[in-house]
Amino acid sequence: MLDLIAAAFERQDYDTAAQLLQQLRHSSPADPWVQFYSGRLDEISGKLDTAAEIYRQLLLDSDRVHARIVVQARQGITRIESLIKAQRQQAIAQATADSDNMQKGVLVLEPIASDRKSEAAGNLAQIMQIDPYTARLQLPSRGWRLYRTGAIGELQFFGQQLLAANIPCFWSTLAEIEQIQVFQARYFEVAPAASVVCQNEVDELSFLSFQWSEVTHKVTGLLPLFEQVVDLNVRGKLQRKTQTQDYAQFCDLHLSDRGYIVRLCDRNYMFHNGIPFSEQQTHNQTTVRINWNHLQNFLDQKLERAESWSDFTIFAETALDRSDLLAPIPSHIHLFRREPTNWDAAFHLYSGLAFLKGRKN
Missing domain, CATH: 1.25.40 (Serine Threonine Protein Phosphatase 5, Tetratricopeptide repeat)
Known part of the structure; x- marks a missing residue:
């Protein structure tokens, strides 16, 4: 037979x-x-x-x-x-035949539980045509992983397959992030409703008023501040090298319905203006770090229903070497830096992705 x-x-x-x-x-x-x-x-x-x-x-x-x-x-x-x-x-x-689908975008993998990694790695390997061992290493256990960049049509093609295989992910164009308007907060003027004095890109001050219930997300992150120092190398000779001297603390408040981000930074928030967050603050008896902590406590009390995102550093580790992606992104971060760094654009990308993900959900 x-x-x-x-x-x-x-x-x-x-x-x-x-x-x-x-x-x-x-x-x-x-x-x-x-x-x-x-x-x-x-x-x-x-x-x-x-x-x-x-x-x-x-x-x-x-x-x-x-x-x-x-x-x-x-x-x-x-x-x-x-x-x-x-x-x-x-x-x-x-998927990329339409010109709109050729826009540059990013595909982000979300964390997946350890007990699901073996199955997910097999699915990821099959979809992306890689070996299962490499696929397992690419699946994040916590925080987001910037997985792939390119034409949004192609990223959507892969993303839909990943979602069908129960691998959590999302994708977005950079153009969508650029459409978000960023307000640099200098100080809060009144409460219980929020009125914040902001500075725009040409250093003009303006007021922005909103209800605390409008804030959908709070995104926090630390950005390293670098300095060049002189040190001795292994041969005992002087050498210059760049070291992290400190960190700037950032906090973004997302007003999703308006398409706004209100950005706060401990380096340029005017703690001695506007409403005080502690009695000591009014007498100039506290450090910037303590004042910032009081401000964060104040915001946490007002934003009990807002979703918090604080895994920026984990995301940054997967994004910092993508200079071709980050360099063109306006960071809307105004720190004194002797040399450009990808950290600033990486934070704005992280916050922007959280903004868009929250709005789409």
Whole structure:
């Protein structure tokens, strides 16, 4: 009967081949030739994953399998890989055919529980065409991972497959982030309703009033401040190097419905103006760090319903080496720096992504 099945495949009479195979699957399910032809039929029917699994199992059992089957199983895997690659390239081409889908964007992976990582790594490996070990390393356990950049159509194509495989992720264009208007807060003027004195890009002061209930997210992060220092190297010679001397603290308040971010920074918030957050503050008896902590406590009391995001440093570790992505992003951060750094744009990207993710949800 195997000869009849082979002849049916030869003349592309797959209905007959399927009928004959059905009989042998009951009588000789462990026969390698039956397994091979079952895989071949799955391949022709478009069940590529099932066919590839059968071919791989035959290769694993090569010590008990006829050499001709091993050769044809390898050829089957090669055909499937080539077909999947061609289908993928065609799908990406279709996804980016529209000019809007060519806009630059980012794809972000969200943290996944440890007990789900093995399954998720297998799915990620299959979708992205990488090995499972590498895929597992790329899955974040906490915080976001900036996973991929490129045309938003392509990122959406991959993102939809990841979501279908229960791998949490999201994507966004840089243009969407650039549309968010950023207000540099200098001090809060009144409470309980919020009225904040802000400074715009041309150093003009203005008032922005809003209800605390309008704040949907609070995003905090530390940005390193670098200085050049002179130190001795291992040979005892003087050398200049850049070190982190301190950190600037940032806090973004998102007004999603308005498309606004109110940005606060401990380096330029005017603690001696506006409403005090502690009695000591009014007498100039506290440090900037203590004043900032009082301000954060004040905001936490007002923003009990706002979602907080504080994993910027984890995200930054996956983004800082993407200079091609970060360099063009206006950071809206005004710190004195002797040299440009990707940290500033990385924080604005993180806050902007949190803003867009919250608004889409």
